[in-house]
Amino acid sequence: MPRRSGNMPPMVRTRSTTAVPRAASGGAELPDPGRLVPLSPFDAFWVALPPVRRVFLFRSLPGVPFSNVVGTLRSSLAQVLPVFHPFAGALTYSPDSRALSIVLPDEWEGGSCGGVTFVEPETDLDFERLVEEAAEHDQDTLGQLVPDIRRDQLPAPVMAAQVTEFVGGGGGVALGVAVHHTAADGRGIWRFFEMWAAAAAGVEVDRVPAGSTPLHDRRLVRFHGDEELARLFLRQIAPNLPTIAPRQDPALDARRRLSRRTFTFAAPAVQRLKQRLAFAANIGTAPSTFAALAVHGWVSIARASGFADDAPVFAAFLADCRAYMSPPAPDTYAGNCVALCMASLSGSELAGPDGPARALVAVREAVAEAKRDPLRDLARWRTKFAAIPPGRAVILAGSPWFPAYGVDFGFGRPARVELASMNHDGEVVLVAGREAGSVQASVSIAAGKMQAFRDVFMAE
Template identity: 25%
Template sequence: MAFDPPFIVRRLSTCSVKPSPPHSRTRCHLAHWDLAMLSSHYIQKGLLFSTPRHLTAVAIIERLKSSLSAVLFHFFPLAGRIAAEEALDASGIYVSIDCDGQGAEFTHAVVEGAPTTVASVRSPSSNVPLFVRSFFPLDGAVNYDGRSLPLLAVQVTELADGIFLGCCFNHVVGDGVSYWQFFKAWAEIARGGALQSNPPVHRRWFFDGSFEPPIKLPFTRPEEFIERFRMPVYRERVFHLAAGSIAGLKARANKESSSSSGATISSFQSVTALLWRCITRARGLPAKQTTNCRVACQNRERLRPPLSPEYFGNSIHAQMATATAGELLARDLGWAARLVHQAIAAHTDGSIRKAAAGWLAKPVVYKVSMFDRFSVMMGGSPRFDVYGCDFGWGRAVAARSGTAHKFDGKVTFYAGPEGGGSMDLEICLEPAFMEALVEDEEFTSNVSVAGMVD
């Protein structure tokens, strides 16, 4: 079991932080990728730091507030609010972001009770502690709640020997690429006083230029498209894959796979195939049960012409590989990896535009209930420069997330803290399935428990 000491997270202060200098009011129209996220949770990600020896807590808080104000000038949609307007003929609604500098929320908190340390948050030998969930504000909020809630909420929590910097980021505003783009820019300003990387691109992508925003959603009441997800009982653990283990998996997958095209299976695809197989085995699914492996894929570089790497918004689509449990486990890793490879390779400019046209013909707002309990979902990316977010007091020692989008079969990829191509895997499973996974020989022969790397 996870180490969960008796504790209270007490909020010392909460305030609103606005862009400085103020940004002129504007309306941000949303692409279909953004609108599809209205019923999803806020993105909840955060970084764990050891206490800087040369800075006091007061100095850290003041630096974070002032730099957040400065970075919000560049990322001004995060200081706005969701706006919903009924169509004149009452046939639907238009949703956009009212960027009027309403402000982001900033909270300073402290853990009281039993000492909560950096080591206990990392929890290298057990489940992620339940108290980590208290490091994130706006728990349970869906993106449409951003009509009244801030689109960005930050919580800085003091631990006995460290700090945790957690952010809740409205998913309508942007995806994981956008989240870490913002986080890195914030760190750059906190560290040096000016934005060093390229500024965000706020102009949204609209399908083929064949229509102009805004997009009308065919809903008249929130209950038609908003779902309040009841969090299931699950266990969450973080596992580590060293660069050498990943290289071995990739070599094995490519050796076992046969392809007339000669295409190489990537490290990510090899690890994804391993997880799909091992989680399916841990669940004990019947041989004839269909199971899907969904992978959140980026559109930015796949579009023609490609979107700017600094595109600030959502630009993702879930690709899917399918097999029965029986054939997935009867065949080798290379066979599963080839299915994943083919699904991702099929994600092209043409398929993206076809999917966009289909969505516009029949708009869909994604809900967690659409996910079936026999499948797995791969999110995040080992390419995100999580540990490059240096606020001026050294590298983070771990990355963790809140309760958002957590369900049985959800896997989130992070870069490993030591770099070099290593990965951390945040896996959520029902308790019995997690127990079976950590006993699975194929799984345990390739991973170790995260948190052991210094």
């Protein structure tokens, strides 16, 4: 269960905790117990960072008991796990080889490494407030709806799921999923959600069209020097393996409380933003939807933070580089295959009237550089990011193509989909919105900046 401060009331209460081991009789089987999935440098980069924690909120369906919802989600997860077998394993470190791998469990009766932990709680949280777009939340509320798979030391579970019943008011259901980032990037995780939802809706997993089965073999992203680079990342990020707990910065305890809020840009608003940026930057073609929203988020956070000096303000984001590897990695590769992109402009540049145009040029250049050579500067990713002065980075995550509201587990489309793992002052997470062409942007920022940010971000 999520960690809770000592004075926080128990708003989420666990009813039961079990494990989902394998497909039902007749379904596909998981690979042999003990099988290793060696990890790549792209995976090792995430070893000590918090897991990805996603929440789907569904309104209760009349006449459908909560037990039926749980049964459907459990059985369909069991069907999908053989296809996404690394998700059923444990992240492990081998001192002999000094390498990370995911190990499938030897036993399926439960325990820390015995399949995927499946938690069933109830809560008296206000469902309607959680799905209300205008509502402002602190960082702990959504986190209670996702299982906590963080560990201070390896081995650590790759995945856990939590299905929570809202017992007050009109009811509702939350599906919370935690996945360790070493197992997959955003593209791989969303493919998992799509397949799980399809299985829950009655689609047989073994009928996945040929050529679209998720691939987990890390040899598909191998390159010269990759093993040494993976060891370099481990020395930089988790020098005391198997301990992975990051060193605590005393300043973090005193940081201002973060607040989060969700905004939706309708399709016409997205198009107007892209056209304005293209005109301002004097480019012939409109920027991509991601570039437009990334630029808008970067500029808005910088201005809301009052950055108007000559010190740099950084924008950091990830670019899918499957198509740009040599040889290219298949589209169906589900492991991590993303390049770290960074752009910077001074606070005064971002605050100026041509700030959005300058930011667009910088973002486009960072993306173009990643496409030209996704491995360029790979060994310096960690040190470059660590060198950013505190408070001067804007983290841009997700993608407007991630189908957050297109996953239907048989209960209708979600009322709200959110990323619970947002813990940075100045973070924007993008997913496709509910309506065609719209984009949802969830924002985490120091509470005192939220109103100023909203005024800039949503200004037409």
